[in-house]
Amino acid sequence: MPPVSLTVVDAPPSRSPLATAARRFVRNRAAFVALLLLVVIMLACFVGPLLSPNNAIDSDWSSISLAPTWQNMHWFGTDELGRDLLVRTLVGGRVSLEVGLLGTLVSGLIGVAWGATAGYLGGRVDAVMMRIVDMMYAIPYMLIAILMMTLFGRAFYLVVLTISAFSWLDMARVVRGQTLSLRSREFIDAAKAIGVDSRSIITRHIVPNLIGVVVVYATVTVPGIVLTESVLSFLGLGVQEPMTSWGVLIQDGAQKLESTPWLLLCPALMLCATLYAVSFVGDGLRDALDPKDR
Template sequence: MASSSASPVPAPPRSRSPLAMAGARFMRNRAALVALVALLLVVLACFAGPLLLPNNAIDNDWSAISVRPTLQGMHWFGTDEVGRDLLVRSLEGGRVSLEVGLLGTFVSGFFGVAYGAIAGYAGGRTDSAMMRIVDMMYAIPYMLIAILMMTLFGRSFYLVVLTISAFSWLDMARVVRGQTLTLRTREFVDAARATGVQPLAIIARHIVPNLIGVVVVYASVTVPGIVLTESVLSFLGLGVQEPMTSWGVLVEDGAQKLEAMPWLLLCPATMLCLTLYCVSFVGDGLRDAFDPKEH
């Protein structure tokens, strides 16, 4: 006798969010995944290494002055002319450079996204006027402004971040503005506008959330640019000042003593290049993950 109970209906396949699909595509990119692991190890070493190593970035070891890289005394990267451990100084400098890169990217990204989204959504004369301001900012010699600000207000960590962020938001604003011009004509924006939602609320609730992929990808490109800019400023003597150090400061100091103590340049420069390469590979992986058509 046939059973009167109905057979269970199979559940429909669970749909995956765009973020989950982007994450799956990123995990399949082996180069980007390896670069991400290496980058996390560098970040972990820069922030936790100085706390675990026995040497200090400021203390002098007068028994080990200008020592080449060696396993003795834990001076794996060697010491400088006053006996300071280069490994700890490189990790401390990496922490400062990474903090400048992340904080500068956050500040410039926040302002660039807000500026570009408002300009793109407003359109018309407002958009034209706001983008002309961006064009005028591009025409200002960045290095001249940096030198002027450092000369007038002195060198400090937050002033370096502010100086770099003052011009780093321009590219983000242009990218966001172009994407917003497309999003503002979509049906969900028209529906929100028809129900009486205010323009700023539409930008915050409907435009910006749909720009997350573009913002994340472009932020991954901005971080190495800001780190490299800080290194250039420090190399020119316009970056952070003692006792704080950064990779740019160490590279500038090592370049002056290249013939006598080449390890003072090679060690921090290698860490800087490794970090920039890893961030670049991660950025390429994020671009392919969020926009597979670019692959």
């Protein structure tokens, strides 16, 4: 009987969950293009004003209320004071994005801590903590924001804190729901069996397993906070001059829509493009990180 030769076939290398999610995200063309657009907008807002020959504050008295033109690099036109609208839109976008990112960070930290603690401890602690959340939902948020801006001024940090004070409620509910499903898992029982305290279980075992959900929901929170800041600025309760934002520019352009429509259209288009890009990126992350689709 002739000897039998065995051929060893190399198994394909296994991919990490992060690499798999990244590959799935790249395959989503709409989400990937939206991510590229978002990166371009952020680079333009944070770097563009430094490279532009024009200034967001200085006036060009020879180009007052100039329509969009290639002359003097006024691509978005100028306002009634001769200030370049492109640079002001980019500077305003920087402020709006900073409010959105910082507000999401603050609200995310509060929401994750609150929801994870309530979901893991359960019982009366969970009942009391979530009733507090329900009571805060009943508070007219916009009225409180207007009241705080009126009483304490319109400083940048106050805008962020005011918006973040109510933006963590949805995050807390989402995190609590995920924590309720995680606390009965085997690795949590093993941590309890070896004497790990509740604080360490929450910080080392519960929260790391919620990163995917938190990241996806943060992409929903960012456009909401940016839009809220724009609404407050449109009402005249946002940041103060010389600082500007997309909401301030839209509010100023709405007053001069008939004579200088570009003052409204340019910042409004930038705001809409950013909100749509963040939304598409969030949808792509949700699909890429969903374990049911793997």
